Amino acid sequence: MDDVRWLSAEEQEIWRAYLTASVAFSAHIDRQMRQDSGMPMAYYEILVRLSEAPHRRLRMSELADASLSSRSRLSHAVTALERNGWVERRPADGDRRGWVCSLTESGHAALAAAAPGHVTTVREHMFDVLTPEQLRSLREIGLAISAGLRTECEAARAEDDGQADPCDP
């Protein structure tokens, strides 16, 4: 890592355009969610993933993967969501290490109340400002970046020479 391939002026411009938009957009969405529904975006994501799962329940580890969250983060988050009565945790049958997390009726109601504002925000600041072609492109870009992140994890895992895996969360 000694001969760094620095970014050209043009590349810097691209990177900055992406970074600025990404940071500002996610901050905007998070703020909207907190103000209108009293929960951070990460919690909304958890509720969404639960609501989409069969029987509205998932193993903790599966929920962590689905909601792009570390196990530790999810554990804390579920504790908070449980306090609100939006979610329940019960032992998994068949594996006494595991727990399944399920969406309560009250949690489903909270999700239903939060969704309209969220979707409206996303539509206004994304689908209303981009052309259909840009949207198609954005989909491909997202898939490519995600794939790139995933393959690095697999490569690190494949080495399995005791190196720490930098892709846990």
Next chain:
Amino acid sequence: MDDVRWLSAEEQEIWRAYLTASVAFSAHIDRQMRQDSGMPMAYYEILVRLSEAPHRRLRMSELADASLSSRSRLSHAVTALERNGWVERRPADGDRRGWVCSLTESGHAALAAAAPGHVTTVREHMFDVLTPEQLRSLREIGLAISAGLRTECEAARAEDDGQADPCDP
């Protein structure tokens, strides 16, 4: 906000592709920065902005805008950076309310040490996985989304009927 324009299946796919990539990518970058340089990405951003400013110094409010951070967040961050000796805060002359924050030599060294790893990560997971055309498109997409967020702020400000401005940070 009663007749919500929900997302079509195709739109959901686009949104999810973007969200997944954006969250995973920023988490990856933040983790790399923390592990290799002991600071969160937000702090690196502050150092970068200072290093690019004339005389490597900026008013707190300008630095907050440049680093996409709220004033409160910047204030806490600068306190932490000051503790590391990477940054200094001194009263602004001409306006006794204000403070200017400047990058120290030690801060510049920390930035120089952190940059290679960061740039390498960005290149590997963005420039190496996207085509030139996708990169051009991503730049336009970023600019469009940022512009959309900005115009909403201006609209809110233009109303100036006592409504709170939801675009402060």
Next chain:
DNA sequence: CCGATGGTGTTGAGAGTTCAACCACCGGTA
């Protein structure tokens, strides 16, 4: 000069995240 208004920046408390242990359990192996 005085008060009203607005901008600049800080502070403290509470919420959320990260990191590094840690415990409990599974599955395979000797």
Next chain:
DNA sequence: TACCGGTGGTTGAACTCTCAACACCATCGG
């Protein structure tokens, strides 16, 4: 059976961020 590495999940402390309140100063109008 006993051991042992690997998995599932939690915990507590330190850290970062958000939000609301505040203090201070500038500026403008009377």
